[in-house]
Amino acid sequence: MELIVAxxxxxxxxxxxxxxxxxxxxxVVLGLTxxxxxxxLVLFAxxxxxxxxxxxxxxxxxxxxxxxxxxxxxxxxxxSFGMTAYLVALALRAKGESGRDGFDGGDPT
Amino acid sequence: xxxxxxxxxLLPLAAGxxxxxxxxxxxxxxxxxxxxxxxxxxxxAALLLRHAGTGAIDVYALGNWPxxxxxxxxxxxxxxxxxxxxxxxxxxxxIYASGGTDALGRHFHALFQFQIAGLxxxxxxxxxxxxxxxxxxLLLASYGLLVHGNGRARANAGLAYVVLNLTGSALFLIALxxxxxxxxxxNMADMAHALARVPAADQxxxxxxxxxxxxxxxxxxxxxxxxxxxxxxxxxxVAPAAALFAIMTKVGVxxxxxxxxxxxxxxxxxxxxLQPWLMPLAIxxxxxxxxxxxxxxxxxxxxxxLVVVSTGTLLAAIAASGIEAIAxxxxxxxxxxxxxxxxxxxxGRIASARGEAGDGFRTGQTAxxxxxxxxxxxxxxxxxxxxxxxxxxLAKLMILRSIQEAPFGPLAWTALLSSSLLPALVLARAxxxxxxxxxxxxxxxxxxxxxxxxxxxxxxxxxxPLLVAFAAPVxxxxxxxxxxxxxxxxxxxxxxxDPATARERRP
Numbered sequence: 125m126e127l128i129v130a131x132x133x134x135x136x137x138x139x140x141x142x143x144x145x146x147x148x149x150x151x152v153v154l155g156l157t158x159x160x161x162x163x164x165l166v167l168f169a170x171x172x173x174x175x176x177x178x179x180x181x182x183x184x185x186x187x188x189x190x191x192x193x194x195x196x197x198x199x200x201x202x203x204s205f206g207m208t209a210y211l212v213a214l215a216l217r218a219k220g221e222s223g224r225d226g227f228d229g230g231d232p233t
Numbered sequence: 234x235x236x237x238x239x240x241x242x243l244l245p246l247a248a249g250x251x252x253x254x255x256x257x258x259x260x261x262x263x264x265x266x267x268x269x270x271x272x273x274x275x276x277x278a279a280l281l282l283r284h285a286g287t288g289a290i291d292v293y294a295l296g297n298w299p300x301x302x303x304x305x306x307x308x309x310x311x312x313x314x315x316x317x318x319x320x321x322x323x324x325x326x327x328i329y330a331s332g333g334t335d336a337l338g339r340h341f342h343a344l345f346q347f348q349i350a351g352l353x354x355x356x357x358x359x360x361x362x363x364x365x366x367x368x369x370x371l372l373l374a375s376y377g378l379l380v381h382g383n384g385r386a387r388a389n390a391g392l393a394y395v396v397l398n399l400t401g402s403a404l405f406l407i408a409l410x411x412x413x414x415x416x417x418x419x420n421m422a423d424m425a426h427a428l429a430r431v432p433a434a435d436q437x438x439x440x441x442x443x444x445x446x447x448x449x450x451x452x453x454x455x456x457x458x459x460x461x462x463x464x465x466x467x468x469x470x471v472a473p474a475a476a477l478f479a480i481m482t483k484v485g486v487x488x489x490x491x492x493x494x495x496x497x498x499x500x501x502x503x504x505x506x507l508q509p510w511l512m513p514l515a516i517x518x519x520x521x522x523x524x525x526x527x528x529x530x531x532x533x534x535x536x537x538x539l540v541v542v543s544t545g546t547l548l549a550a551i552a553a554s555g556i557e558a559i560a561x562x563x564x565x566x567x568x569x570x571x572x573x574x575x576x577x578x579x580x581g582r583i584a585s586a587r588g589e590a591g592d593g594f595r596t597g598q599t600a601x602x603x604x605x606x607x608x609x610x611x612x613x614x615x616x617x618x619x620x621x622x623x624x625x626x627l628a629k630l631m632i633l634r635s636i637q638e639a640p641f642g643p644l645a646w647t648a649l650l651s652s653s654l655l656p657a658l659v660l661a662r663a664x665x666x667x668x669x670x671x672x673x674x675x676x677x678x679x680x681x682x683x684x685x686x687x688x689x690x691x692x693x694x695x696x697x698p699l700l701v702a703f704a705a706p707v708x709x710x711x712x713x714x715x716x717x718x719x720x721x722x723x724x725x726x727x728x729x730x731d732p733a734t735a736r737e738r739r740p
Contacts, residue, residue, distance in 0.1 A: 144400060149392065159403045160399075210395065214395060218388035221389075
């Protein structure tokens with residue numbers, strides 16, 4: 125299971141990085157989304173991968189999993205969701221202002 | 234338990250929510266709430282300074298869970314100083330905005346207050362994940378403030394800024410995940426103890442995580458080569474937002490200083506993480522910022538480039554890492570934040586006084602109230618470039634003296650001294666364009682009133698002379714802060730005298 129999760133995180137990160145480095149805003153938004161999935165999985169795995177175990181100490185159940193990473197992941201998901209929504213809105217506005225979809229539309233300073 | 238430590242977060246948060254609720258009631262009500270909150274923040278910051286100035290370290294356990302299980306806020310000399318600088322910067326910026334800038338878009342005051350809440354939270358927290366959350370709060374508010382007033386340049390700068398910071402946040406979270414996975418804690422004081430007993434198998438992972446964390450803070454602080462985003466972003470924002478942004482790079486510097494002194498410095502695994510390359514990169518940052526100031530075609534971009542220079546200067550002193558160097562860095566931090574914030578306000582005034590030409594370096598109509606603006610310009614230019622007799626000179630002198638023994642000392646001296654000379658030349662050239670080459674204004678132009686924005690800008694003018702007049706108490710406070718950062722007192726306040734048993738205590 126560790127190998128599959130690690131390879132999955134690596135694949136997501138690689139695809140995310142590739143897309144973030146492209147010039148179109150849509151690719152960048154997708155890339156950041158993939159990156160945030162990868163990051164969430166890393167955070168989740170930081171409490172070790174345990175299947176079918178409660179995140180609590182329960183009488184008579186010897187195995188349990190660390191609840192803290194789950195709380196961290198929830199926070200991270202909420203934040204990255206909000207940020208992505210804002211980024212999409214901002215990209216739409218930038219396209220409306222400059223008529224182009226991309227990162228090279230800025231005025232030289 | 235005193236609730237003093239959480240007030241700097243709750244007060245602006247409540248004010249921001251009130252501003253949102255008062256949207257229907259109009260701008261006047263929002264201004265009143267926002268300004269009242271900023272005034273109260275000044276009073277709270279004074280209380281914090283007085284309390285922390287006694288050397289006391291307050292630990293505020295959120296939810297009453299003791300560290301390292303729960304999240305704690307830590308109020309010590311350093312965080313009190315940062316909260317005070319933030320409050321001193323926010324009030325004039327808000328007064329400036331109340332002169333009409335806040336009417337350019339919606340929710341200016343709410344976003345401004347949320348950003349202050351995020352800044353104060355980042356300064357006060359003693360937990361790394363909580364630091365991430367407050368970073369996001371202040372960044373989200375800054376995304377909104379940056380595009381306030383619309384325009385193509387702002388939307389494009391905003392897009393690049395948001396993508397860059399989202400990538401930074403992803404790196405931050407990866408670092409946190411790795412640190413929690415290897416150390417089992419995210420509390421800064423507890424991390425120091427966990428770092429001291431990292432098993433050999435995990436050491437590479439811990440170093441990777443710590444390096445990622447440092448990269449993220451370097452991005453926020455705009456350390457070379459992660460500094461190129463800053464001038465176009467800060468130059469694009471409206472003046473009061475840019476003034477508040479002057480403290481955002483200092484959050485990165487603060488986080489570097491805090492994490493390296495509270496967690497990384499004490500453990501052999503991470504002790505040599507920053508040392509070998511912080512000084513060369515700081516020097517490169519100074520050079521990059523100075524070149525940026527030389528190349529800029531607008532005053533706001535020059536000031537933004539000088540913010541990059543100030544980051545480099547601060548980190549050069551922090552890299553030298555003696556008590557005197559850290560104390561000098563803290564003095565310089567207060568100076569550079571307030572002066573850069575004031576200069577952004579002045580750039581905004583000059584832009585609005587020159588009509589079409591704005592703050593660009595091209596001949597335009599004579600600025601209205603050119604004498605006041607010119608005098609203010611002289612003071613800010615002297616202060617920011619570090620020419621006697623203002624605070625920039627004192628701060629740079631303290632830094633120069635403290636880093637002469639450090640590795641790369643002579644190189645740092647050269648960079649620091651040229652970063653005083655070259656910006657002074659740039660600013661002098663700009664002044665001749667603004668105040669001498671100007672064409673007479675068309676007669677129809679109404680004389681600009683000496684309104685709130687001018688008042689705010691003139692208030693900021695007092696910061697540098699006041700820092701000179703009260704240099705001794707500020708320098709003493711900075712030295713005591715540097716010594717407190719070195720002492721184990723903070724860790725003891727958070728975890729108790731015996732950290733090994735902290736995990737055994739049940740709440």
